[in-house]
Amino acid sequence: MRKQLCKGNEAIVKAAVLAGCRAYYGYPITPASEIAEAAALYLPQAGGIFLQAESEVAAVNMLYGAAAAGVRAMSASSGPGISLMQEGFSYLAGAELPCVVADITRGGPGLGNIAPEQGDYNQIVKGGGHGNYRNLVLAPASVQEMADLTTLAFDLADEYRNPVVVLADGNIGQVMEPVEFASRAFVPPPPEWTVRGTAETRHNLICSIYLEPDLLERHVRKLEAKYQRAEREAVRAECWRTEDAEIVLVGYGIVGRVLKAVVEMARARGLAVGLLRPITLFPFPVAQIRELSRRAKAFAVVELSTGQLVDDVRLALEGRRPVEFYSRVGGNVPSAEEVLAFVERKFRACAPMEEVLIHG
Amino acid sequence: MADYTVIHEKASSFYDVFERKAELQHQTHYCPGCGHGITHKLLAQAIDALGVQDRTVLISPVGCSVFAYYYLDVGNIQVAHGRAPAVATAVKRSRPESIVIAYQGDGDLAAIGTAEIIHAANRGEPITVVFVNNGIYGMTGGQMAPTTPLGGKTTTSPFGRNQWTDGFPMHVCELLASLEAPVYIERVALGNNKQIMQAARVLRRAVENQVKGLGFSFVEVLSPCPTIWKMQPVEAQRFVEREMTKTFRVTNLRDRTKEAPARPAPAPPPALVDIPRILGLVNGDGAATSEGRPPARPARALDVRIKVAGFGGQGVLMLGEVLAEAALDAGYEVSWLPSYGPEMRSGTSNCHVRLSSVAIDSPLVSRPNVLLALNEPSLRKFLAAVEPDGIILYNSEHLPEDCARPDVRMVTMPFTELADQLGNSKAANIVMLGALLETTALLDQERVTGALRRKVKSQKWFELDLAALAKGREEVRKGASS
Ligand SMILES: Cc1ncc(C[n+]2csc(CCOP(=O)(O)OP(=O)(O)O)c2C)c(N)n1
Ligand code: SF4
Numbered sequence: 001m002r003k004q005l006c007k008g009n010e011a012i013v014k015a016a017v018l019a020g021c022r023a024y025y026g027y028p029i030t031p032a033s034e035i036a037e038a039a040a041l042y043l044p045q046a047g048g049i050f051l052q053a054e055s056e057v058a059a060v061n062m063l064y065g066a067a068a069a070g071v072r073a074m075s076a077s078s079g080p081g082i083s084l085m086q087e088g089f090s091y092l093a094g095a096e097l098p099c100v101v102a103d104i105t106r107g108g109p110g111l112g113n114i115a116p117e118q119g120d121y122n123q124i125v126k127g128g129g130h131g132n133y134r135n136l137v138l139a140p141a142s143v144q145e146m147a148d149l150t151t152l153a154f155d156l157a158d159e160y161r162n163p164v165v166v167l168a169d170g171n172i173g174q175v176m177e178p179v180e181f182a183s184r185a186f187v188p189p190p191p192e193w194t195v196r197g198t199a200e201t202r203h204n205l206i207c208s209i210y211l212e213p214d215l216l217e218r219h220v221r222k223l224e225a226k227y228q229r230a231e232r233e234a235v236r237a238e239c240w241r242t243e244d245a246e247i248v249l250v251g252y253g254i255v256g257r258v259l260k261a262v263v264e265m266a267r268a269r270g271l272a273v274g275l276l277r278p279i280t281l282f283p284f285p286v287a288q289i290r291e292l293s294r295r296a297k298a299f300a301v302v303e304l305s306t307g308q309l310v311d312d313v314r315l316a317l318e319g320r321r322p323v324e325f326y327s328r329v330g331g332n333v334p335s336a337e338e339v340l341a342f343v344e345r346k347f348r349a350c351a352p353m354e355e356v357l358i359h360g
Numbered sequence: 361m362a363d364y365t366v367i368h369e370k371a372s373s374f375y376d377v378f379e380r381k382a383e384l385q386h387q388t389h390y391c392p393g394c395g396h397g398i399t400h401k402l403l404a405q406a407i408d409a410l411g412v413q414d415r416t417v418l419i420s421p422v423g424c425s426v427f428a429y430y431y432l433d434v435g436n437i438q439v440a441h442g443r444a445p446a447v448a449t450a451v452k453r454s455r456p457e458s459i460v461i462a463y464q465g466d467g468d469l470a471a472i473g474t475a476e477i478i479h480a481a482n483r484g485e486p487i488t489v490v491f492v493n494n495g496i497y498g499m500t501g502g503q504m505a506p507t508t509p510l511g512g513k514t515t516t517s518p519f520g521r522n523q524w525t526d527g528f529p530m531h532v533c534e535l536l537a538s539l540e541a542p543v544y545i546e547r548v549a550l551g552n553n554k555q556i557m558q559a560a561r562v563l564r565r566a567v568e569n570q571v572k573g574l575g576f577s578f579v580e581v582l583s584p585c586p587t588i589w590k591m592q593p594v595e596a597q598r599f600v601e602r603e604m605t606k607t608f609r610v611t612n613l614r615d616r617t618k619e620a621p622a623r624p625a626p627a628p629p630p631a632l633v634d635i636p637r638i639l640g641l642v643n644g645d646g647a648a649t650s651e652g653r654p655p656a657r658p659a660r661a662l663d664v665r666i667k668v669a670g671f672g673g674q675g676v677l678m679l680g681e682v683l684a685e686a687a688l689d690a691g692y693e694v695s696w697l698p699s700y701g702p703e704m705r706s707g708t709s710n711c712h713v714r715l716s717s718v719a720i721d722s723p724l725v726s727r728p729n730v731l732l733a734l735n736e737p738s739l740r741k742f743l744a745a746v747e748p749d750g751i752i753l754y755n756s757e758h759l760p761e762d763c764a765r766p767d768v769r770m771v772t773m774p775f776t777e778l779a780d781q782l783g784n785s786k787a788a789n790i791v792m793l794g795a796l797l798e799t800t801a802l803l804d805q806e807r808v809t810g811a812l813r814r815k816v817k818s819q820k821w822f823e824l825d826l827a828a829l830a831k832g833r834e835e836v837r838k839g840a841s842s
Binding site (some may be wrong): 003004005006015017018022023025042045046047049051053054055057058059061062063064065066068069070071073086088093095171174175176177178181184185186187191195196198199201202203204205206207208209211218254257258260261264282333335336337338 | 380382412414415416417419426429432433434435436438440443446447448451452454455457458459460475476478479494626627628629630632634636638641681684685688693694695696697698711720722723724726727792826832841
């Protein structure tokens, strides 16, 4: 199929329907409302369900019901609504139910504003709900990835029986770029373990309660093993011009795009800069970062928050290399020129690089 | 004794042995005399009588009945505190043939889950809700419930429920009966055998309504909790009969089962092969929507970073979209990002457009080499950012003196007036586009008219836009020759 221009938010819905999503339950919020609007347009025509829920609390529990009944379902929201969904994420993970939620982030805390920020990283990647669970988190940086990673999200959700979050910012939701969709639609058959009101599923049970400590421990260990498998098998990251990079920039989403421009500009000025863009935020590309640290002398994390992703980069490096940090918040996205100035300030002055290692 | 039958057999919808229960698998976890046990039994009998055991999905709440799935041999889903109606909604919509029963206590339904029950009822979800009201939080050890009677002493109302600080007991049936959609709402009690027989009939009807495809059915069951009430089972039952029924009237509050209109059946889903067309990805004949045009290769190396800016309503976003669409058609990489967030204040609007012969890194344009300024504030805002050797098109008769940039090409024209001469000042954006194309030969005319054809639905507007393009070109030519 030839590429066509499409907005990021709309691409999510089209890809979801092609991937067999047949239910959308959600509550409107800027800058994610276009996803609900596109879902309201397409899902009923595709024989699916669109329901505007009374709240995000209800919406995420509707995902729980749809997943329990074996229907691929999704929702979308932004910061404040995602906060309300945390109860549901925990229950879905505990009951091992798949679902896909798009978080088109905005500024916070509180009502904040509707401009792009990346302050939801911790509540999504670390898990803002209770208990030992993780969301699998995908971070698209283009409209094509909004489509492709939504498709992947449904597959991962089913494979791991776990919530998958597509974490994008307002810019990636709003931008329009050429995109190529899957040429064929399919709907997978409902999994055996679902409860569908039929004789063959009558003995199935969906629950997350294990009264006996030993039983709950066994369950939590089982979940833990799943997450460890994801860490081995599901990690994705884009390495851009890192082969000879002495400085590795790290950023996801719209920041990843800006950093690509920075890499080109910095190289034009003789700095050996590369980019690592995590595509999965959980599982986190720890191995890739460590691998790059063998050659790179320093890392610089750029994010639209006061420092959330940077913690994971530091953990991955375990002190092997210094980590510089540049952040903008409130809805401001740094320009490539601005980041370049930061990179030059940090790294141009302190050659030889060994010094950074000692004092960084 | 004449009006009730004694059933000696266990309903088949009830498990013989409660294997999901860790120990004492022959008895329930409920206290002796607990209303949950009776309600489960009545429900199982109703399911049996209606022959829907295989089709039934029970949603169990958080509360003493969290383990309803130990007992009822049906499809079981255990859910978060108060959310049963939301989960039930999605299960029923996912599987319209299933019989979905949400089972909830009074803390679950009337406190933490108030929003979910009201909205499920208001949407008329064709489910059955069983609401066990024992006036107390049983599972957590006897805290006050929204249904605790005035004066009722609980662990969190040690001096008795006080109307001034705790409000009044909540009448859920009456509340729900203020909504249009529910077809059946009734309150029953487990205060004596006769009441229990009535409860059995009502529960059965509430499930039957669903089997018949009618709407939302709700049964409130006034139910004893001997343990927390600190009463003997018989005493507790009597309390339900004599005291609870004073606060909560045992009665039918809604029965529209006869006149309820049949719910429209969901339309059959389309064939999977039709999905791409439904999503607008292909034309009716199955061809990709962008096909029919010659597949283009980029004509030349290009890296255009455009900022379009003006007032809302001046067609700023549209101008950007046409450029992106036309350039995509010409084989270039493109991106279009509308102003959004803090930039979008006081009615101004702008967009970032990139057209490139190589992959685009960032869609954000911080240093434009083309600025299309439809008003003065936009010119002033972005003037300094324009790269040397760039080009600025500015919508005015004259360039303000302090806005000179000798290092860029400046095209100053009254685009709004020119559009006005064509009959509609709103076409100023396209006049400006014509001027841009004439000045830069950025894109072929046919790519641009093709993009306009796809973007502009009305024939009248399309023709106006063609005239506007021509006008913009013509004015630039005039300027050059004069
Ligand atoms: C979000 C949340 N808050 C609080 C609780 C603790 N909790 C469990 S059951 C319950 C009240 C149950 O009372 P009710 O619904 O009346 O049912 P009963 O036990 O009386 O049958 C509470 C507060 C919880 N499980 N989840
Ligand atoms: S505490 Fe009350 S509601 Fe809970 S099982 Fe015992 S009697 Fe029943």
